[in-house]
Amino acid sequence: MESERHLRDHLAIKLEKSNEAQRLQRDLFANANILDRTLSGWLSQLATIRRLAEALGDEALVAAIDQWTTELGSLQGNFRSLDGLRGISERLASGWHAVPEGFDEAVAAFENMVADLPDQTATVDAQTFLATAQIRLADFRENMRADKAADLAVAAATCAYTTYCEVMDAELEALYDDVQQDFSTFYRLINEDDEGEFTAKLSPSAGKLDFDVNFYERGLYPPGAFHSEGHQDSMGVCLYLALMKRLFGNQFTFALLDDVVMSVDTGHRYQFCKLLKTHFKDTQFIITTHDRTWAEQMKSAGLVTGKTSLRFHSWTIDTGPLVESNVEVWDEIKTALDKNKVGVAAAALRRHLEYVSRHLADQLGAAVVFRGDGGYELNDLLPPVLARFKTICGKAADAAQSWGNDKGKAEATALKFKLSASNAASSVEQWAINKAVHYNEWENFGKRDFAPVANAFRELLECFRCERCESWLFVTPRHKPISLRCACDAVSLNLESKLR
Secondary structure (H helix, E strand, C coil): CHHHHHHHHHHHHHHHHHHHHHHHHHHHHHHHHHHHHHHHHHHHHHHHHHHHHHHHCCHHHHHHHHHHHHHHHHHHHHHHCHHHHHHCHHHHHHCCCCCCCCHHHHHHHHHHHHHHCCCCHHHHHHHHHHHHHHHHHHHHHHHHHHHHHHHHHHHHHHHHHHHHHHHHHHHHHHHHHHHHHHHHHHHHHHCCCCCCCCCEEEEEECCEEEEEEECCCCCEECHHHHCCHHHHHHHHHHHHHHHHHHHHHHHCCEEEEECCCCCCCHHHHHHHHHHHHHHCCCCEEEEECCCHHHHHHHHHCCCCCCCCCCEEEEEECCCEEEEECCCHHHHHHHHHHHCCCHHHHHHHHHHHHHHHHHHHHHHHCCCCCCCCCCCCCHHHHHHHHHHHHHHHHHHHHHHHHHHCCHHHHHHHHHHHHHHHHHHHHHHHHCHHHHHHHHCHHHHHCCHHHHHHHHHHHHHHHHCCECCCCCCECEEECCCCCCEEECCCCCCEEECCCCCC
16 A cells, blocks of 8 residues: 555656646747747848848948848757757857847948938939829820820711711601601591691601691691591501601502501591592502491492402301301302302301301391300391391381382382392292201202202392492491491481371
């Protein structure tokens, strides 16, 4: 036990001495680092002073600095290890940074040399001023050259812009003059009944176009100021036509007009047809509309004919619009019959009858039994149309008799008789349509069997058309008809009887 205790005490003493040695070593290196940094600072300062002494030619100071630098440099690496510190311990104790002999005298001589140097402050200031002035002069000259180049560029750009504006204004003014003259001419033609002195003025203004029109000789105003929607619509079409004529000249050969006269009244629509026929004889117009009256007016005005017009009906997303031509359908039926294709002819005839019956039911206000699915067939449409037209003809004859209009009575009676005769013939032949369309029995029909059927229905439909303009007859107004007429008024039968 005593040996173990003795060993423990011995080890404790050793550990205490080891910790003490470690603390001494740590303090030693901390102080050595301070000395090392100090030494590095002195060496840096000596190097700076040496450069100055060398520049002034003081060889004595340069030699003294080199000697001291060498002595100090030999100590620098020893501060970083314990062996190094042990090796320089005596020097550290005796003054390791001692100034070499003769160093102070060399420094004093150098100070006197520096003091004897002439004052260069004014020279340095002058040099600095001249250098700065040279830089600024170079910048000024460069800016002057750039400014001159910019002035030349501005002058060139201004000249180009002025020339461009002058040429553009001249061209635009010429364009505006031509367009406004043609525009005024076209608009006066459409509205020659009440605006025969119409004029217009187009002028450029601050990047935009000022457009003013005459309002009944009361001055020039924007179109929206006093003119109605119908007049503004007709102005838009006239302006478009005038601009196309000015831009394309004789090359204006095709145009598409989609419902361009929806707001224009009936009388002016006829004048619009006259405008297209008079001033644009060499232009092909494709005119689309939802207005059936306007379509008939174009026919009656001679702008289009039955052969140059098409009607779309029963449009679906799968099949598109079905096209109906009142004239070509009979040629189609005849062609099919010439090839003895009775089924094709029967289908074309039935489709045409259903289309015309639908149209006439609307035109005449026939009492068709309503179907929610809209799937009206020929038997749903044609009988009510025939009954309605027969009633209208009877009312026209009675009205003419009440007014003592023998001519009107004769026309209404003749139309009613023609309808009865044609209806009788078509009724006899109608059975052949369904047979030929819906069954294979059409194979037993020949051209001679089906041709009378087609002729009978053609004669029946002719009872509903005007012989002059080929338009379908219609009643007006729809809710309470007072007349039966066509588009050109060749057929115009009064339906109101004289009050007694």
